Amino acid sequence: MTILEDIKIHDADRHVIEPMDLWTESLGQAFINKVGLNLRFDTVANRLDRTERLGSWADIRLSPQLMLKGKPALKKWNENMQIHAAYKREEKFAEADNQMSLGMDPIKQVQSMGKEVHTASMFPTFAGFIVNNHNLTDDESLQFCNAYNHWLNDYCKNHDRLYGVGLVSRHNPSNLVSQVEQIKRFGWKTIVLRPEVINGKDLGDPEYNAFWDICESSNISIAFHGGTHLQAPTAGSDRFSSHFAMHACAHPMEMQQAFLSLLESGVLHRHPNLKFAFLEAGAGWVPSWLWRLDEICKDDLPNELAHNIAMPPSEYFKRQCWVGVELGEPCLQEVIKMIGSDKLLYGTDFPHPDHLKFDINEFNEKNTGLSSNIIAQVLSGNGLEFFNIGQKK
Numbered sequence: 020m021t022i023l024e025d026i027k028i029h030d031a032d033r034h035v036i037e038p039m040d041l042w043t044e045s046l047g048q049a050f051i052n053k054v055g056l057n058l059r060f061d062t063v064a065n066r067l068d069r070t071e072r073l074g075s076w077a078d079i080r081l082s083p084q085l086m087l088k089g090k091p092a093l094k095k096w097n098e099n100m101q102i103h104a105a106y107k108r109e110e111k112f113a114e115a116d117n118q119m120s121l122g123m124d125p126i127k128q129v130q131s132m133g134k135e136v137h138t139a140s141m142f143p144t145f146a147g148f149i150v151n152n153h154n155l156t157d158d159e160s161l162q163f164c165n166a167y168n169h170w171l172n173d174y175c176k177n178h179d180r181l182y183g184v185g186l187v188s189r190h191n192p193s194n195l196v197s198q199v200e201q202i203k204r205f206g207w208k209t210i211v212l213r214p215e216v217i218n219g220k221d222l223g224d225p226e227y228n229a230f231w232d233i234c235e236s237s238n239i240s241i242a243f244h245g246g247t248h249l250q251a252p253t254a255g256s257d258r259f260s261s262h263f264a265m266h267a268c269a270h271p272m273e274m275q276q277a278f279l280s281l282l283e284s285g286v287l288h289r290h291p292n293l294k295f296a297f298l299e300a301g302a303g304w305v306p307s308w309l310w311r312l313d314e315i316c317k318d319d320l321p322n323e324l325a326h327n328i329a330m331p332p333s334e335y336f337k338r339q340c341w342v343g344v345e346l347g348e349p350c351l352q353e354v355i356k357m358i359g360s361d362k363l364l365y366g367t368d369f370p371h372p373d374h375l376k377f378d379i380n381e382f383n384e385k386n387t388g389l390s391s392n393i394i395a396q397v398l399s400g401n402g403l404e405f406f407n408i409g410q411k412k
Contacts, residue, residue: 026395028131029402030139032244032298032343032366035174036122037145037167045166054159056149058083069098079105085145088154092145093248100262118370125174127182131178131369137399140182140406141175142211142244143167144371150188151213152250157191164198166189170204182406185210186240189217190228199233208407209240214277214297215251222277223284231290240294240405245273270300275308278336282312285327287335296341296364296405304341306353309333335359341405344383344397352388360393364402 039058043051051057059082070078081101085092118234121127122144132139146167150160164186175181184201187195201295202210212222220226230315234241247253247262247269254276255268274297281287312332328335336358343364344351354363383396389397403409 026399027137028398029406029408030136030367031130031296031364031402031406032142033136033139034142034144034369034371035128035171036119037170038123040161041170042166045129045170046282054155055087055089059086069102073102074308075078077102079109081105082108085148087149087152087250090154090250092152092250092252093147094253094256095260095265096248097260101331103262121160122370125178129178130179136367138180138182138408140184140209140242140366140402141171142184143171143186146186147211147213147244147246148249150186151215151217152219152249155190157188157218160188160190161194161198165201168201168205177319182209182408183207185239187230188211188219189213191218191225192220192230195227195230198232199230199237199239202239203237208238209242209405210234211242211244213249213251214243214245214273215249215253217251219273222280223286223371225284226309227286231286232264235290235293238292238407240296240407242296242298243274243277243404244298245270245300248307271304274300275304278308278340279312282332282335283324284330285324287339287356288327288329293338294339294341295406296343298364298366299368300343301346301348302342302354302363303350305336306350306357309336309357337362341401355393360389361401363393363397364369364405365397 042056060083066078075358080103082105084096084101096143118131121131128141129186146163147153150164150167167186168183171183171186175183183205185199185205185207187198187202189195189212199210214222245253247266248256253265253269254272255265259265259268278295278297286293288315309332317328317332340358341362341364342354342358343366344354351363382398
């Protein structure tokens with residue numbers, strides 16, 4: 020048996036799909052009506068109107084649109100994008116609807132992992148867009164967050180291959196500590212955050228200090244997971260209108276700014292044992308960004324941030340940060356040279372339709388520059404270290 024055949028893979032980025040009835044059952048119909056959470060379905064009349072205006076190519080059924088507070092939950096998810104997404108769904112991902120349904124049920128989720136994926140850290144899909152929506156009040160965001168975490172606890176608690184990743188509401192930083200206490204009661208060792216500015220506060224805001232304190236003292240890791248179309252300020256959304264451009268910007272650029280916020284504010288300096296991961300943005304940005312911070316920015320005004328940055332920025336990253344890699348991604352050798360192979364993670368992103376299957380042989384073929392030992396690190400050991408797997412759930 021080769022080392023690759025013997026790997027117990029940990030999926031560092033696997034997703035649940037939250038059913039709509041989760042919110043009604045947890046929060047009650049009155050609350051759901053108040054915040055206007057519903058699905059807006061395509062109608063025959065809308066389809067006829069769309070076809071008349073745009074031509075025969077628009078004659079296709081659109082997926083339901085999630086609505087919140089009278090607005091689409093996805094920012095700038097316009098009609099043109101919805102049409103293209105409908106064709107993508109029908110032509111390229113015929114099995115996508117079935118795969119997405121697997122994410123709603125923990126038994127089916129485990130079955131979908133098969134023998135290749137041994138354990139997985141479970142991230143939200145729609146809950147992150149809802150909880151971090153800037154149109155919600157502090158209390159509404161918190162209620163959605165609590166409902167999701169309780170549902171996720173039920174989802175994972177009878178399946179020792181599934182590890183819950185807690186979600187927090189950042190709308191009101193004063194209740195973050197109590198949210199972490201609840202997450203600790205669930206036995207979870209990781210929290211997911213969006214990298215963006217949420218409700219006017221970036222990650223380095225002093226109001227988050229108590230949050231970082233309790234996460235470090237509780238050995239809870241922080242996983243940043245971004246994406247396009249959040250109803251909050253996101254890199255690219257202020258200047259672009261195409262999904263192509265916004266998607267290109269949102270993932271890597273928000274991660275760069277998230278790391279910079281933690282660095283500039285002294286969060287990394289004050290919390291040397293707090294672990295951070297930057298997921299679904301690739302790793303290619305890491306060498307150039309750290310080189311720039313080390314060689315250009317830090318030396319420009321060496322005393323400006325001396326109280327918060329006491330060593331080269333790359334040393335902070337190497338000490339306490341991990342990054343997700345993509346299949347076939349270039350420059351991984353440069354990434355390894357900069358931060359080490361022990362800081363690379365791999366997640367399947369299942370069951371999202373752009374990442375439907377995982378094949379260890381495909382991973383090996385598309386990352387031919389990596390040794391078997393490094394691949395074993397990326398697919399297993401590194402994830403167990405970052406997510407604190409092996410400790411009590």
